[in-house]
Amino acid sequence: MAVRAREPRGTRLMRLCVALLLIAAVLAESAASAGAQPSPSPRKSQGLLNRLNGWRLKHSRKPPPTGAAGAAATAGAAATAGAKALVTPAATCQASTLAGYTSSVDLSGNGLVLHWKKSTGSTIDLALEAKSTSGAASGWFSVAWTNGGMFNSDAVIGNIATGTGVGTYAISSYSSVVTTSRFTVTAASVTTSGGSTIAKFTRSTGDGIVAVNVAGSNKLVWAYSSGGSKTVANHGGSHRGSKTVDFSCDGTSSGSGTGTGTGTGTGSGTGAGTCTGNTGVSGTACPASTLCGYSYQAQIKSGVLLHWKVVSATQLDMAVELKSSSGASNGWFALGWANGGSMAPSDAVIGNRAGGLVSPYRITGYTMSSLQGASFSIGSGAGTVTSATGSTVIQFSRTTGTGSIPIKMSGVSRLIWAHSNSNSKTLAFHGGADGSMSVDFSCATAPSSGGGGDSEGGDSEGGDDQGGGDSGEGGGSGSGSSGAFLSQLIAWLGSLFGFRK
Numbered sequence: 001m002a003v004r005a006r007e008p009r010g011t012r013l014m015r016l017c018v019a020l021l022l023i024a025a026v027l028a029e030s031a032a033s034a035g036a037q038p039s040p041s042p043r044k045s046q047g048l049l050n051r052l053n054g055w056r057l058k059h060s061r062k063p064p065p066t067g068a069a070g071a072a073a074t075a076g077a078a079a080t081a082g083a084k085a086l087v088t089p090a091a092t093c094q095a096s097t098l099a100g101y102t103s104s105v106d107l108s109g110n111g112l113v114l115h116w117k118k119s120t121g122s123t124i125d126l127a128l129e130a131k132s133t134s135g136a137a138s139g140w141f142s143v144a145w146t147n148g149g150m151f152n153s154d155a156v157i158g159n160i161a162t163g164t165g166v167g168t169y170a171i172s173s174y175s176s177v178v179t180t181s182r183f184t185v186t187a188a189s190v191t192t193s194g195g196s197t198i199a200k201f202t203r204s205t206g207d208g209i210v211a212v213n214v215a216g217s218n219k220l221v222w223a224y225s226s227g228g229s230k231t232v233a234n235h236g237g238s239h240r241g242s243k244t245v246d247f248s249c250d251g252t253s254s255g256s257g258t259g260t261g262t263g264t265g266t267g268s269g270t271g272a273g274t275c276t277g278n279t280g281v282s283g284t285a286c287p288a289s290t291l292c293g294y295s296y297q298a299q300i301k302s303g304v305l306l307h308w309k310v311v312s313a314t315q316l317d318m319a320v321e322l323k324s325s326s327g328a329s330n331g332w333f334a335l336g337w338a339n340g341g342s343m344a345p346s347d348a349v350i351g352n353r354a355g356g357l358v359s360p361y362r363i364t365g366y367t368m369s370s371l372q373g374a375s376f377s378i379g380s381g382a383g384t385v386t387s388a389t390g391s392t393v394i395q396f397s398r399t400t401g402t403g404s405i406p407i408k409m410s411g412v413s414r415l416i417w418a419h420s421n422s423n424s425k426t427l428a429f430h431g432g433a434d435g436s437m438s439v440d441f442s443c444a445t446a447p448s449s450g451g452g453g454d455s456e457g458g459d460s461e462g463g464d465d466q467g468g469g470d471s472g473e474g475g476g477s478g479s480g481s482s483g484a485f486l487s488q489l490i491a492w493l494g495s496l497f498g499f500r501k
Helices: 009-034 042-058 067-082 479-497
Strands: 103-106 112-116 123-130 140-145 153-159 166-173 176-179 185-193 196-204 217-224 240-246 296-301 304-310 315-322 332-338 346-352 357-363 371-373 383-386 392-399 412-419 434-440
Touching (some): 123 140, 153 196, 296 434, 304 412, 315 332, 332 392, 346 392, 357 392
Antiparallel strands (some): 103 112, 112 123, 123 196, 140 153, 153 166, 166 176, 185 196, 304 315, 315 392, 332 412, 346 357, 383 392, 412 434
């Protein structure tokens, strides 16, 4: 029979102190309830439990898994993280500054530029330029054709350190980058000029896992070395990204981007083409969108705008614009559909500047483990776009009849939102950076922000200053939330001391 090791006295005393404090909190809550004082909101109660659970896990008597079990757990977490689909935001075509090429796109936004010459044949001339501002000019850099993410992509890697400096590669995993002949590159060279390194090549268009579309959009992923390393290896999260590039753009047309219909489009610059304008406007209660291609807009908070367009009776195109003044343009942002003003339960779309990820979730609680796969999709064109002005635009679509909380094409929809603190790209507790709003997507009534919960949920996500209600899941005076809190608290005490039912 195994003998259970005795805990150190300090640990036992700490557990006893925590238990006494919790008992005191329960007694205080009971006294407050007897005096007809408002009970704690579900959100605040859950927040306390989350902090207590964090303490319990940190000081748990059960050590984390090691050996094979630990490796399996780590691999499972990595696989889950890797399963997020990498979306490819649309890039603006510009005139090329390289002789012999017509068009270009700044893939990284800081000087990793893809140039090409418009083609209608079986090959296309391309050049990948790493300017000194990109930090990639002295190492390796790559561009790959993909149907989604980095996996199963066809990559061309330029490296000043090797031979011709340009190679073709098949990427099948994060650790497997091997040369391939499944697509062809000719006329390859690497040169340096004026602080830039330029890899030129001609790619065949009809072969490879992902063929080149010379007449339309191509999903591309890009990456470059960390610290100017010439060894192809892990590049870190800040040295990669994705773009959708239309190779049919010749980069020579110039348009001011004047829209049609109500509202003015915003496109500008050489090769940007003509903005189709903000079409489909029918209601009168919402401001016209200032973002090209959308009909209406509503202010979520200072520096953050929600744009939308009713595409059909079943589809809604949406965009969240995060201006640099919002303090959220460089991190993550979440927009959710809820029955009340509470974060849980809700259907949410979360966009993150880290890798240009936009993903749908079902949120069932207030911990990271409560982010679950959603029963709705956000459209094949979803993406995160960074503009030249420092703003970030998260674009996605939603259709009716999907999700745990289906969207409404008319009538008031309850939305919640949150964003990272200090522009963090890591999903975590966001403090007070959250709120709620009501929007009628048909614009029969004007949008409104703030507001509290109802019988479906507790406090407003924006906090007490936004008029949040204090009723729990059971409605009324909040006894439902109080009972749930006490029940969870008892369960927490049981887990703390190892009790079992």
